[in-house]
Amino acid sequence: MRRPTLYVLLTACVAIAALSSFRGDEIVSEPSLAAEASLAPEEVEASSDEQAEVANDEPRHFRAPHNVNLFITEDDAVRAPGEDWFEQQAELFPGRYSYDESLADGEGGWVDKDGKYELRYDEEEEEAFYWRVLTKEELTIGRQDYVQFCASCHGFEGDGYGRSAQHLRPGPRNFQRAMFKFSKVTQALPSDEALKTLIRNGLDGTPMLAWDLSDQQLDGIIQYIKTLSEPETGWRDLFTEIGDVVEVGENPWVGKESEAVTAGEKVYHKNDCYACHPGYLAPPDLAALREAPEGTTFRDNLSYPAIKDSDYTVLDHQLKILPPDFTWHQLRAGTTPLDLFKTIAAGIKGAAMPQWKGAFPDEDIWAVAYYVHHLVTEYKDQPAKRSAFMNALRRDQ
Amino acid sequence: MHRLQTLLLPRLKSCAALLALIGLTGVARAQEAAETVNRWGLGEPASDYGYRFTDLFWLITILVGVSFVLVLILIAIPVIRDRARPGHKASFDHGSSLHDKQVTTVISVITFLVLDAWVLVIAMQDLREAYWAYPDGDDEGVYEVQVLAQQWSWNFRAAGADGEFGTADDILSNSELVVPVGRPVSFQMTSKDVIHALFLPEMRMKKDVNPGDLNKAWFQANRSGDFTILCAELCGFAHYQMHGKLTVLEQDTFNEWEQEASKLALAAFDSEDTESQWAWDWEQ
Ligand SMILES: [Cu+2]
Numbered sequence: 022m023r024r025p026t027l028y029v030l031l032t033a034c035v036a037i038a039a040l041s042s043f044r045g046d047e048i049v050s051e052p053s054l055a056a057e058a059s060l061a062p063e064e065v066e067a068s069s070d071e072q073a074e075v076a077n078d079e080p081r082h083f084r085a086p087h088n089v090n091l092f093i094t095e096d097d098a099v100r101a102p103g104e105d106w107f108e109q110q111a112e113l114f115p116g117r118y119s120y121d122e123s124l125a126d127g128e129g130g131w132v133d134k135d136g137k138y139e140l141r142y143d144e145e146e147e148e149a150f151y152w153r154v155l156t157k158e159e160l161t162i163g164r165q166d167y168v169q170f171c172a173s174c175h176g177f178e179g180d181g182y183g184r185s186a187q188h189l190r191p192g193p194r195n196f197q198r199a200m201f202k203f204s205k206v207t208q209a210l211p212s213d214e215a216l217k218t219l220i221r222n223g224l225d226g227t228p229m230l231a232w233d234l235s236d237q238q239l240d241g242i243i244q245y246i247k248t249l250s251e252p253e254t255g256w257r258d259l260f261t262e263i264g265d266v267v268e269v270g271e272n273p274w275v276g277k278e279s280e281a282v283t284a285g286e287k288v289y290h291k292n293d294c295y296a297c298h299p300g301y302l303a304p305p306d307l308a309a310l311r312e313a314p315e316g317t318t319f320r321d322n323l324s325y326p327a328i329k330d331s332d333y334t335v336l337d338h339q340l341k342i343l344p345p346d347f348t349w350h351q352l353r354a355g356t357t358p359l360d361l362f363k364t365i366a367a368g369i370k371g372a373a374m375p376q377w378k379g380a381f382p383d384e385d386i387w388a389v390a391y392y393v394h395h396l397v398t399e400y401k402d403q404p405a406k407r408s409a410f411m412n413a414l415r416r417d418q
Numbered sequence: 419m420h421r422l423q424t425l426l427l428p429r430l431k432s433c434a435a436l437l438a439l440i441g442l443t444g445v446a447r448a449q450e451a452a453e454t455v456n457r458w459g460l461g462e463p464a465s466d467y468g469y470r471f472t473d474l475f476w477l478i479t480i481l482v483g484v485s486f487v488l489v490l491i492l493i494a495i496p497v498i499r500d501r502a503r504p505g506h507k508a509s510f511d512h513g514s515s516l517h518d519k520q521v522t523t524v525i526s527v528i529t530f531l532v533l534d535a536w537v538l539v540i541a542m543q544d545l546r547e548a549y550w551a552y553p554d555g556d557d558e559g560v561y562e563v564q565v566l567a568q569q570w571s572w573n574f575r576a577a578g579a580d581g582e583f584g585t586a587d588d589i590l591s592n593s594e595l596v597v598p599v600g601r602p603v604s605f606q607m608t609s610k611d612v613i614h615a616l617f618l619p620e621m622r623m624k625k626d627v628n629p630g631d632l633n634k635a636w637f638q639a640n641r642s643g644d645f646t647i648l649c650a651e652l653c654g655f656a657h658y659q660m661h662g663k664l665t666v667l668e669q670d671t672f673n674e675w676e677q678e679a680s681k682l683a684l685a686a687f688d689s690e691d692t693e694s695q696w697a698w699d700w701e702q
Contacts, residue, residue, distance in 0.1 A: 169655055173569040173611065184611045185568040188696040190590075226592060228571035230659045325685050336693055343686035349678075351594075404667060404675045411678075 099247040099256040101138045101151035102263050107131035125149035155244050163245030166238050179249035192335045196246050199255025200371045203354040205363040208264030215266050216243050226351030267367040273384045285392025288385045297344040299324045303414045324414050332371035342372050347393050348400035348407050356397045361390035464620040465637040467548035471622035481533050552636050553602035555702040565607035567614035567627040570656040578680040584697035586687040587680040593662030598672040604636045617650035624650050639666040
């Protein structure tokens, strides 16, 4: 066979193979593809309101639009940290923030040289508020990173129901509601720092991974997340307080860790922690510790946790949360005594776990932190040792 | 070019020494690491059929290694023998003579029989006798696990104490799986979003997990311990973080673990939360 003939034959074979592999695609024309087509670039230029309507009409799971600044047409303003924060920053970075007494109708306020923060005076409320002004460019970059790293679970609109969020428990946070379980802050809204720490560390035992992103990327994502709050709520509310990271203070148990565990066991069982978490004492021992009168009974299944209501919802269903059994469940936000102190002190927002800071002396919170740490290191992931411990508690039941 | 040569040649020896040194440190490091985690070999398989993979791996490696050296030698011979040198013109041809064609054909056939056919026969045997020999669903001893993969973690569901899927005492876990030793563990797997692949390297088990499809896989652990769960299909930005822990427990410890896990699952069960009930009927 002459060579040119061979080439022609070969090319023909490749062409036939290529054509036959494409044939399958022509048949497929699912409604989801049609929905995508309606997000054509021409519509991107429309006003923001119109776009919002388009977005609401879409099925819940459309694919990431190629032009991700689709929804961002205007500058957005979100609640900024308060007066204290500016004072601290002025000390840390001399020259970046300065105080101007003439501002806010003579009340005085901080001025930001970079133009990131703004002090606005509300005449109706007769009060001054700090705002962070987010530019379209900042938000666009933030949204791009959000779409790449966060949207598969938290959803393109931040509703906490992305493609991978289906069936998932615990569910991803709904950013429109601006409520976070493990922010470790004392107020409703976490500070930027608290959110950064959370995203960097992730939440163990959940698909919220420890994200290894740059400071700049994290800042962009966090600012974008803030704009997802419903208008007049969360970060877009004039009156929400932005929480400080919980104050740690000095650890009173350094060098006396085993005493801390013993003290923590007492604090834990004297203060009804076992109402939700398991009780780690046999009922007679618990009665003795509490000096309970003869015949006192405790809740059923004392050595198991009791499920509690929460403020979190998925598809309008109010979710319930099982408080962890420290000898069994993976704790979300760290198991060192320091992490546990922060979590217990700040409480878990939207769940049955209240903020304990202020309700108890720090010394007691530290003791409980050491006790929980002890339970985790002694029994978690050690099935034989754990069942010996738990079976001893249940023997008399 | 010439300058470069005068610059490099005298230093060639010291360069070689340096390279050798780096190489040796590398080996020393590797040995150090091997004491904690064996990163430089396949390690001992932890499943009954795992030896098949190890055997096949080494068979292929040796066959390919030997052929590689053979081919190098066969290339080296004419390059040296037929090169241009004083009194000898370099000779070459297109290999178009009948004799050449015959030699080529014989070599090809031998290569196919020795390499491809041999490996193919063994591989098909392994697939038939082990990897595709799924345990019988009616067998009491089979531990069944449903897998729902997602970006970027593994959701596992075991039937729990009652042996039924989709009930309140199903054991749910995220990126952590506990199984018994010496019993077949059978998977049925699907994905919420993109293609993932469940990879248990110590068990020598790997299978794609596709959205809209139910894939099967199985293994039987031959020793207890902690092992690795990985995703072996590039599935997005955090694919590298999509790993987990497989714990194999002795039968007694496992039974106790299963009872307790089932009770805790029951404590966490919210009957109104229908969306979290993603189980399916076990397909035979
Ligand atoms: Cu994956």
